[in-house]
Structures are given as C-alpha cells and as structure tokens.
Amino acid sequence: MIHVTVLYPNDSGAMFDMNYYTSKHLPMVRAKCGPACRSTMAELGVAGGEPGSKAPYIAIGRLVFDSLEAFQKSFGPHAREILADVPNYTNTRPVVQIGEVKS
Amino acid sequence: MIHVTVLYPNDSGAMFDMNYYTSKHLPMVRAKCGPACRSTMAELGVAGGEPGSKAPYIAIGRLVFDSLEAFQKSFGPHAREILADVPNYTNTRPVVQIGEVKS
Numbered sequence: 001m002i003h004v005t006v007l008y009p010n011d012s013g014a015m016f017d018m019n020y021y022t023s024k025h026l027p028m029v030r031a032k033c034g035p036a037c038r039s040t041m042a043e044l045g046v047a048g049g050e051p052g053s054k055a056p057y058i059a060i061g062r063l064v065f066d067s068l069e070a071f072q073k074s075f076g077p078h079a080r081e082i083l084a085d086v087p088n089y090t091n092t093r094p095v096v097q098i099g100e101v102k103s
Numbered sequence: 104m105i106h107v108t109v110l111y112p113n114d115s116g117a118m119f120d121m122n123y124y125t126s127k128h129l130p131m132v133r134a135k136c137g138p139a140c141r142s143t144m145a146e147l148g149v150a151g152g153e154p155g156s157k158a159p160y161i162a163i164g165r166l167v168f169d170s171l172e173a174f175q176k177s178f179g180p181h182a183r184e185i186l187a188d189v190p191n192y193t194n195t196r197p198v199v200q201i202g203e204v205k206s
Contacts, residue, residue, distance in 0.1 A: 003146050005163065022206040042205045043106050046171065049199025056198050060108065068149065095159050096152025102145045103125040 001038075001101040002065045004075075008092045010045055010058040018044055018059060020089040029063065029075075029082055036074035038064040058092065068098065104141075104204040105168045107178075111195045113148055113161040121147055121162060123192040132166065132178075132185055139177035141167040161195065171201065 008016055026040045041062040045055025065071040075082070086094070111119055129143045144165040148158025168174040178185070189197070 002149070003163075006152075007159075018205055026206065040206070043202035044205055045200060045202050046105070047201040049109075049197075049201070055200050055202065056110075057200055057202075060106075060200065060202055094152075097148060097159050097163065098150040098152070099146035099148050099158065099160075099163055102121055102147055103129065103143070 002068050002071055003097075003099045003101060004063040004065065004071060005097040005099060006061040006063075007057045007095040007097065008059045008061075008090055009095065010055050011092065014058045014092045015090060016044075016058045016092065017089040018042065021059065021061065025085055025089055026061065028085065032078035032082060033063075033065075033074040036065055036070045038066065040064070059090075071098070105171050105174055106200075106202045106204060107166040107168065107174060108200040108202065109164040109166075110160045110198040110200065111162045111164075111193055112198065113158050114195065117161045117195045118193060119147075119161045119195065120192040121145065124162065124164065128188055128192055129164065131188065135181035135185060136166075136168075136177040139168055139173045141169065143167070162193075174201070 022042050030037050043060050045057050045059060048055055125145050133140050133143060146163050148160050148162060150158055
C-alpha cells in the first residue's frame with residue numbers, strides 16, 4: 001500500500017481552507033483517480049511535539065493507493081487539473097511524500 | 104481523533120531501521136500507552152512529489168488517539184523512556200505534528 005502524503009507548511013501567514021479541502025478538493029481527487037484511490041484523509045495541525053509549539057504543518061492530506069504504479073496511472077493524467085485547484089484552498093506550497101506502508 | 108505524526112527527515116546520511124521500528128519501538132509505545140493508543144502505522148519514504156526526487160522523510164510513523172488529552176495522559180508519563188529508544192533505530196531528529204482528523 002502506498003501513501004501519498006501532502007504536507008502544507010505552517011509558515012507565518014499560512015492559510016488553509018479545510019472546509020473547501022474536504023468538501024471540494026478531496027472529492028474531486030477521488031473522482032478523477034477513480035477506484036485506484038482507496039481512501040483519503042485530512043487532518044488539521046493542532047500542535048508540535050514540544051509543549052506550546054505550533055504544528056509544523058497547518059494541514060496534512062493523505063491519498064491511499066495499492067501501489068506506486070496505481071497512483072501514477074490514475075493521478076498522473078489529472079495532475080495538472082488537480083494541482084490547479086490548490087490555490088483555491090491554501091497559499092502554502094505543499095511538500096509531497098510518497099511512502100510504502102510497512103505496518 | 105488525533106494523529107501524532109512523527110516525521111524522520113531524509114537528510115544526507117540519514118539512517119532508519121524499519122525492522123526495529125515496527126518490531127520493537129511501535130509495540131513498546133502501544134504497550135506503554137495501553138488502549139488509549141488506538142493504532143499505529145509506519146511507512147518508509149519512497150519518493151518525493153517531483154519525478155526523480157527523493158522522499159523528504161526517510162520514514163513516517165503515526166499514533167492514533169481519541170483526543171489530545173488521551174494522548175497526553177497515556178503517552179506523557181512514558182515520554183522519556185519512549186524517546187530514549189529513538190537512537191536505537193535512527194540517527195535523525197524527528198519532527199512531531201499533532202493533528203485533528205477532519206475526514
């Protein structure tokens with residue numbers, strides 16, 4: 001299983017519209033990718049690890065696929081359109097991590 | 104639901120022993136936190152978002168709790184012992200994010 005984790009840095013002035021993200025963006029990603037996208041998840045940054053510290057990421061999104069190939073085949077053809085939607089919910093520049101689930 | 108996401112930066116020279124992490128560290132965390140820790144997950148960084156780029160994090164771990172309070176109450180008393188185990192599987196300095204699951 002592959003996680004595509006999208007991390008939105010919590011820089012000064014960072015904005016993130018979680019309502020748009022969960023009600024418009026993620027459903028659009030699922031619709032474009034079809035059943036290859038097994039699930040999606042969104043979380044809002046609350047805190048960092050040190051007491052009183054702010055979350056390093058204002059939000060994190062995750063897309064789950066069976067394999068890297070399944071991600072590339074289903075997401076790739078729509079990448080441009082999906083990425084064009086990002087400025088509609090955030091002014092941050094996301095960091096993307098592709099990872100293989102081990103447990 | 105709360106995710107405690109632990110991100111291990113993929114710096115030059117970074118090492119991460121996934122076998123130790125999944126067979127020793129995470130079971131120890133679950134044992135210390137008890138049922139308050141709903142689940143754990145580990146993933147190995149495979150790639151970044153740009154073609155040919157390396158994963159920003161060599162590994163990501165995640166602990167799931169019902170609430171921030173449940174995390175603090177169950178993890179807090181064992182934090183020192185849990186953190187003392189980190190050098191047994193990595194030479195990196197992890198970034199910790201606490202987030203609230205929204206969807």
